[in-house]
Amino acid sequence: MTSNWLAVDWGTSHLRIWWINAEGSVLAQRHSSDGMGKLRPDGFEAALVELAGDLLPASEKTTVLICGMAGARQGWAEAPYVATPCPPPSVAASVKVDTTDPRLAVHIIPGIKQERPADVMRGEETQIAGFLDEYPNFDGILCLPGTHCKWVQISAGEIVSFRTFMTGELFGLLEQASVLRHFVDGGGWDSATFLAALDEAIAHPALVAANLFSIRAEGLLHGADTNAARARLSGLLIGQELAGAKPYWLGQDIRVIGTGGIADAYHEALTAQGASVIKISGEGMALSGLKAAYRSFLEAAE
Structure with a gap:
């Protein structure tokens, strides 16, 4: 070899x-x-x-x-x-x-x-391995945003439980293939609108489907800004997720692992809810996990 x-x-x-x-x-x-x-x-x-x-x-x-x-x-x-x-x-x-x-x-x-x-x-399990290789004593919750966001409970170096939310995929479908697509095609961001929609969805998750359609209605009737509309779409979906994932993040020590705008959005959302949260770059995390796994391979071969 x-x-x-x-x-x-x-x-x-x-x-x-x-x-x-x-x-x-x-x-x-x-x-x-x-x-x-x-x-x-x-x-x-x-x-x-x-x-x-x-x-x-x-x-x-x-x-x-x-x-x-x-x-x-x-x-x-x-x-x-x-x-x-x-x-x-x-x-x-x-x-x-x-x-x-x-x-x-x-x-x-x-x-x-x-x-x-x-x-x-x-795939996420190897990112988690990379995180634990760097923070072996961590006990708390890992949030791994993406197409399918993972909420993972970590204790004593083990993955105790986890839950997956398809929020990123839903956002992509609504943004690209729904009646909302013409109203959310802005490339910018509106933090105030995002946080308002987030609070709205956490307080009333059962109304999210209706409030999503209101994005179209606002655009038709009042000519809403596309950047604000896109931020509202994101806020409603992430807010609904946070409402469902509350047993994972409420009162917990949380690390958001990721890069780019989606990790920033989750960090901003959790911070706005008063959560104890730190964002950690996901860049290289999978590689760190593969390196940790390879070291175990060498140790087993000795």
Whole structure:
């Protein structure tokens, strides 16, 4: 086996790789759009070799450690979920994948499942592993915004429970494919409107569907600003989520893990509710989790 190894974050719409030496330094990093959504199961190996093949030594096997959707049922090879409560899965729980290229020794890290209420994550568990590698004594709640926002209870280094909200996906559908699409196409932001809509949704979550339509009505009748309308859409949806996720965040120590506007919006929303919350950049968190998993792989091999 070569001392260098390949860390891979394989999502639905992306493929990211890092070529790493024995000391943990990144020697090269690359990405492509060959996510799970574009590939058949027999296409994953070819996509990986196309992106990273020139990095692989010809006469040695290279350990390839993968997190994310490559381990889904529709992915390269299914890596069955580990049940909560549990620590983030390590290489010991991974699935070894047979390859035709003799240079590859591929391991796929599994996701996590929760039986009641039924829930799953795949990829976020490695971000959580990266967070816990840096903050091993953290007890509290992790909020991981995205297309599907995860609220995760952490205690004693374990994922105790979690809940997924499809808020980001709902926002995208309403913004791009609903009757609201012509009224929320601004590129700016209106914080006051966002916070007002947030409070409105938390106080009256049952009225969110009606208040969403009022965005269109306001635009038709009063020519509402598209930036304010977009902020209102976001505030109503995130407010409804916070109303449902209240058992996770109320009175808890919270870390919002993410980058960009969506992480900022969740941090702003929780701060406005008086929550104890800190935002931490999600940049590199998956890589940190893969590095932690690889260290466990080396320790087990000793």
